[in-house]
Amino acid sequence: MQTINFVTSNLLKLQQVRAILGNDPPFKLVHHSLELPELQASLDEIAINKCITAAAIVDDTVLVEDTALTFSSLNGLPGPYIKTFIQQIGLEGLIRILSDYEDKTAIATSTFAYTEGRNQPVKLFTGTMHGKITKPTSSIPHQANWQSIFQPEGYTTSYAMIEQDQTNKISHRYKALMLLIDYLTK
Amino acid sequence: MQTINFVTSNLLKLQQVRAILGNDPPFKLVHHSLELPELQASLDEIAINKCITAAAIVDDTVLVEDTALTFSSLNGLPGPYIKTFIQQIGLEGLIRILSDYEDKTAIATSTFAYTEGRNQPVKLFTGTMHGKITKPTSSIPHQANWQSIFQPEGYTTSYAMIEQDQTNKISHRYKALMLLIDYLTK
Numbered sequence: 208m209q210t211i212n213f214v215t216s217n218l219l220k221l222q223q224v225r226a227i228l229g230n231d232p233p234f235k236l237v238h239h240s241l242e243l244p245e246l247q248a249s250l251d252e253i254a255i256n257k258c259i260t261a262a263a264i265v266d267d268t269v270l271v272e273d274t275a276l277t278f279s280s281l282n283g284l285p286g287p288y289i290k291t292f293i294q295q296i297g298l299e300g301l302i303r304i305l306s307d308y309e310d311k312t313a314i315a316t317s318t319f320a321y322t323e324g325r326n327q328p329v330k331l332f333t334g335t336m337h338g339k340i341t342k343p344t345s346s347i348p349h350q351a352n353w354q355s356i357f358q359p360e361g362y363t364t365s366y367a368m369i370e371q372d373q374t375n376k377i378s379h380r381y382k383a384l385m386l387l388i389d390y391l392t393k
Numbered sequence: 394m395q396t397i398n399f400v401t402s403n404l405l406k407l408q409q410v411r412a413i414l415g416n417d418p419p420f421k422l423v424h425h426s427l428e429l430p431e432l433q434a435s436l437d438e439i440a441i442n443k444c445i446t447a448a449a450i451v452d453d454t455v456l457v458e459d460t461a462l463t464f465s466s467l468n469g470l471p472g473p474y475i476k477t478f479i480q481q482i483g484l485e486g487l488i489r490i491l492s493d494y495e496d497k498t499a500i501a502t503s504t505f506a507y508t509e510g511r512n513q514p515v516k517l518f519t520g521t522m523h524g525k526i527t528k529p530t531s532s533i534p535h536q537a538n539w540q541s542i543f544q545p546e547g548y549t550t551s552y553a554m555i556e557q558d559q560t561n562k563i564s565h566r567y568k569a570l571m572l573l574i575d576y577l578t579k
Contacts, residue, residue, distance in 0.1 A: 282481045
């Protein structure tokens with residue numbers, strides 16, 4: 208069975224990817240905890256660059272993932288800077304900067320970047336989830352993740368309130384991971 | 394006279410630095426137009442990293458500069474991402490994301506990073522200018538720079554409306570450059 212080195216310092220991301228892969232994964236996922244620098248760039252460019260950097264260190268197959276949350280009214284922002292936005296202004300701030308805009312729609316995007324090794328080409332696999340930014344129904348910690356204020360299309364609660372067996376059918380990360388699996392197992 | 398290689402792809406920045414240095418500059422400024430990658434990081438880290446990258450390419454003394462615009466209400470944002478914010482939402486968007494906040498104060502920061510060459514330590518020189526975000530008095534192009542909506546403390550017009558011989562006494566970039574000159578000529 209093929210081994211793929213998943214490079215991330217985000218343990219929640221690792222846990223989600225393992226959950227999506229399930230008990231009978233199509234490849235062996237080996238976790239490497241590396242804090243990789245992220246560029247000011249598009250989501251694709253950030254993922255490609257991290258993948259190249261990680262492959263140079265690990266010197267083997269490498270998989271990395273990056274997430275963006277795009278507000279339609281803000282023409283792409285926060286995008287790949289969603290982590291910084293939450294660190295600086297919290298979920299309350301994400302809602303407040305949209306106050307003056309009627310359109311609260313947003314798109315969550317997950318991009319996996321995969322390479323077979325150092326100096327090898329990088330392949331991208333992208334999944335999206337459409338929805339809108341909503342006020343949380345109950346008080347949430349300042350540093351909670353954006354899933355608490357994101358309501359996917361077709362649902363009446365935030366993404367954070369949906370059961371995991373449900374989210375794995377709709378999530379941006381799930382869709383992107385399925386494309387990767389298709390590619391690796393075809 | 395000492396030669397310093399100023400690395401920037403921003404010709405307006407080059408022109409401003411030359412204007413501040415004046416007709417009798419304390420060092421010879423040689424321009425290198427390189428598009429350097431910028432990290433997702435603090436202003437200091439971005440400048441340090443660009444300086445190291447540029448010194449590895451130019452293999453000589455290198456000077457780079459980075460600018461941030463920090464909104465008090467957004468706890469650091471846009472910060473070093475001001476260029477991306479303007480690209481995505483324009484000056485109108487910068488004003489709109491502050492709609493729900495009473496505090497419109499902001500700080501412009503200029504950070505010069507200087508090194509004597511490859512693998513040499515990097516020195517930082519930082520200048521700031523306090524002010525507030527204001528609506529432009531007349532219509533301005535979508536891609537105009539933030540000086541059109543920034544009113545420095547003690548002034549009643551935007552920074553863009555102040556004469557250049559005045560701005561050179563108050564600007565963040567001027568203050569930072571004076572610190573660099575002090576360091577190089579002491």
